[in-house]
Amino acid sequence: MLLTSRTGLRTSSRRLKAALLASAVSVCLVAASAPPTPLGVGDALFPHLGNPGYDVASYDLAFTYPGSNSKPLQAVTTIDAWTTASLDRVNLDFGRGEVRSVEVNGLPAEYVDAGEDLVVTPPTTLPEGSWMRITVRHTSHPVPPKGGRGGGWVRTADGLAMANQADAAHLAFPCNDHPSDKAMFTIRVTAPQGYTAVANGLRGAVNRAGKATTWTYRTQHPMATELTQVSVGRSTVLHRTGPRGLPIRDVVPTAHRAKLEPWLKKTPEHVAWMEEKVGPYPFETYGVLVADASTGFELETQTLSLFEKDLFTHDALPEWYVDSIMVHELAHQWFGDSVSPRTWSDLWLNEGHATWYEALYAEEKGERTLATRMKAAYGASDLWRRAGGPPAAPKAPEDGDRLGIFRPNVYDGGALVLYALRQEIGRTAFERLERAWVSRHQDGTATTADFVQLASDIAGRDLNGFMKGWLYGAKTPPMPGHPDWKPGVPAKAPKTRPEAGPHAGAPHGGR
Known part of the structure; x- marks a missing residue:
């Protein structure tokens, strides 16, 4: 994700997941008589996010849009999963909406709320290693309750879109809302005549019945819940072809189609540029979803980035700047979407890389030198670490602040780590590392330790000692090749982005 303000199939294996879930699984094996309680998978930044005891294989989401973006949608969520422990109860993340019924394997099941968990009691215990299907009939509310936190649905001028990062997918539908549990998605959206519905993946059937139309979309690669996109609006879908025949579809408010076209036609070139840097685009399609809404960010929802x-x-935004922001969200399709973070503390792998390619593009196309930007980041790095923690050990967000982890320490601070690594191992080895990273972990999840190990393998020497200070140190280490760079005294920030609004100094990145 990129914070912006402009004023005026390989899922991770059960063995890999076990390391994250080990401490939480034992909590899941509670006696049926114990009170329901919210669980989590042990994420340091979001303790109650995700749930132990099962591995989701697929989601089937069905939403019916009522023709108003202030009224609840009727919804049915079906989850197919394997149990990884014997379960008397199954916790789902679900924090907003009325549950009307729950079935487990076709039989009615009891359920109760516990915090932002929906705790389901199946008719019989589910043995370890068994297949289960949970069907929840519920409402999905685009308007948070008074005093409640935002996230999930974003209301636009003509409908709705989704913005679920980091911990808000479960405000729209029941799920295992943690990036360590990626799954396939089928999404069906029914809307009245005059509206167009889009979602992640490729479009399937379009069925019209009376004055309503149902669109079906399916992903061809696993996806984290935080990357889900569903949009309904008075929209036009534009099609073009990218490198190697890649289908590109853009979704824009029909009224603004002509004004947006000069920007949208740039996407094939952006994709080609990224492929030159890191290899083939990792998904079945790509495109830009333009929302007539004020969000304060852009977002890398899988195959269809939200802007x-x-x-x-x-009119005040220069062309190079807008281009670089488009590249930032595109870069996330490799870094963050295809290769997802195992925990939210690994966020720098997403944002640092997206910022890196944003800055490289600005250097090559906008003559904004990377070294100048990195020197400014180096000067501010100690302050960022003090405020938000080191890049790979960020501080937890304050209660209710779902965007609180998206701080400069993981954006330009994360890119600074990559710059230091390139200085240390050389440009050729670094470029090999980038390609190997997205190839080795495609469609999966990975950790900071995985990245350091791969860097060591490619460099031919142990880089743990070098990387430790850059990733986890309270103070910024000396920059290889730049003995004159001094931390703690921020240089005047280069004009990498316009100064406007409350997030003017914040990185413009995908969540």
Whole structure:
């Protein structure tokens, strides 16, 4: 994700997941008589996010849009999963909506709320290693309750879109809401005549019945819940072809189609540029979803990145800047979407890489030198570490602040780590590392330790000692090749992005 403000199939294996879930699984094996309680998978930043005891294989989401973006959608969520422990209860993350019924393997099941968990009691215990299907009929609310936190649905001028990062997918539908448990998705959206519905993946059947239409979309690669995208609006879908025949579809408010086209036609070139850097685009399609809404960010929802309309229509924004932001979200398709973080503390792997390619593009196309930007980041790095923690050990967000982990320490601070690594091992080895990283972990999850190990393998020497300070140190280490760079005294920030709004100094990145 990129915080912006412009004023005026390989899922991770059960063995890999076991390391994250080990401490939480024992908590899951509670006696049926114990009170329901919210669980989690042990994430340091979001303790109650995700649930132990099962591995989701697929989601089938069905939403019916009522023609108003302030009224609840009727919804059915079906989850197919394998149990990884014997379960008397199954916890789902679900924090907003009315549950009307729950079935487990076709039989009615009891359920109760516990915090932002929906705790389901199946008719019989589910043995370890068994297949289960959970069907939840519920409402999905686009308007948070008074005093409740936002996230999930974003209301646009003509409908809805989703923005689930980091911990908000479960505000729209029941799920195992943690990036360590990726799954396949089928998404069905029914909307009244005059609306167009889009979602992640490729479009399947379109069925019209009376004054309503149902669209079906399916992913061809596993996806984390935080990357889910569903949009309904008075939209036009534009099709074009990218490198190697890649289908590109853009979704724009029909009223703004002409003004947006000069930007949208750039995407094939952006994809080609990224493929030159890191290898083939990892998914079945790509495109830009333009929302007529004020969000304060852009977001790398898988195969269909979400952008505010004002990014493209604000006359004060230079072309190189808008291009680099488009590349930032595109880069996330490799870094964050295809290769997802095992825990949210690994966020720098997403944002640091997306910021890196944003900055490289600005250097090559906009003559904004990477070294100048990194020197400014180096000067500010100690302050960022003090405020938000080191890049690979970020501080937890404050209660209710779902965007609180998206701080400069993981954006330009994360890119600074990559710059230091390139300085240490050389450009050729670094470029090999980047390609190997997205190839080795495609469709899976990975950790900071995985990245350091791969870097060591490619460099031919142990880099743990070098990387430790850059990733986890309270102070910024000396920059290889730049003995004159001094931390703790921020240089005047280069004009890498326009200064406007409350997040002007914040990195413009995908969540």
